[in-house]
Amino acid sequence: MKPFRLSLVFMMGLNLTAAYAADPHAHHVPAPAHDNRAVLKLTPGERIMILEEMRLFLDGVQKMTGALGRQDMQATANAARGMGQIMVHEAPPALRAKLPLEFRQLGSSVHRDFDQIALDVETLKDVSHTLNQLSAALQKCVSCHTMYQIQAPVLNPGR
Numbered sequence: 587m588k589p590f591r592l593s594l595v596f597m598m599g600l601n602l603t604a605a606y607a608a609d610p611h612a613h614h615v616p617a618p619a620h621d622n623r624a625v626l627k628l629t630p631g632e633r634i635m636i637l638e639e640m641r642l643f644l645d646g647v648q649k650m651t652g653a654l655g656r657q658d659m660q661a662t663a664n665a666a667r668g669m670g671q672i673m674v675h676e677a678p679p680a681l682r683a684k685l686p687l688e689f690r691q692l693g694s695s696v697h698r699d700f701d702q703i704a705l706d707v708e709t710l711k712d713v714s715h716t717l718n719q720l721s722a723a724l725q726k727c728v729s730c731h732t733m734y735q736i737q738a739p740v741l742n743p744g745r
């Protein structure tokens with residue numbers, strides 16, 4: 587799979603070069619890439635709230651992988667648990683109403699995964715098992731990021 591991806595990127599690079607060479611306006615600023623992800627229309631405050639939670643996730647993953655690298659299983663479990671249900675704050679009803687069911691389900695399944703990971707770290711103390719679980723949980727972060735983007739009015743003053 588990997589060599590295929592690499593070669594695909596390589597070919598795209600080549601095509602781009604060819605397109606630029608043929609385009610007399612190639613020195614102009616390229617048009618922004620199109621973002622096809624579904625839009626969550628939030629207020630600036632709601633956006634801040636969601637992005638804060640996201641940065642907590644990234645912070646937790648950093649702490650967790652650091653602890654796992656040191657084989658400090660207790661610290662690993664603590665970091666994982668910090669991303670579990672404990673992290674969930676009841677979203678204000680207005681925000682909840684704007685989040686698609688699929689989005690909310692994916693979000694809560696990630697929190698549940700981290701609680702399970704924390705439990706397993708404590709009982710199994712198996713680094714590679716934990717890494718596999720972490721990878722599966724991160725796949726959900728990836729899926730959600732592939733599907734959704736946030737737009738708040740402050741980002742689109744014209745609308």
Ligand code: HEC
Binds near residue numbers: 696
């Ligand atoms: C249910 C959906 C969902 C899940 C699950 C999810 N995210 Fe996000 N995340 C988003 C959305 C939507 C954005 C905003 C993307 C945009 O507008 O371009 C975002 C943005 C982010 C950002 C950028 C924060 C900022 O300040 O700009 C980080 C970092 C991030 N997510 C990390 C994670 C990590 C790590 C996980 C998994 C542990 C995760 N997210 C899981 C939906 C999700």
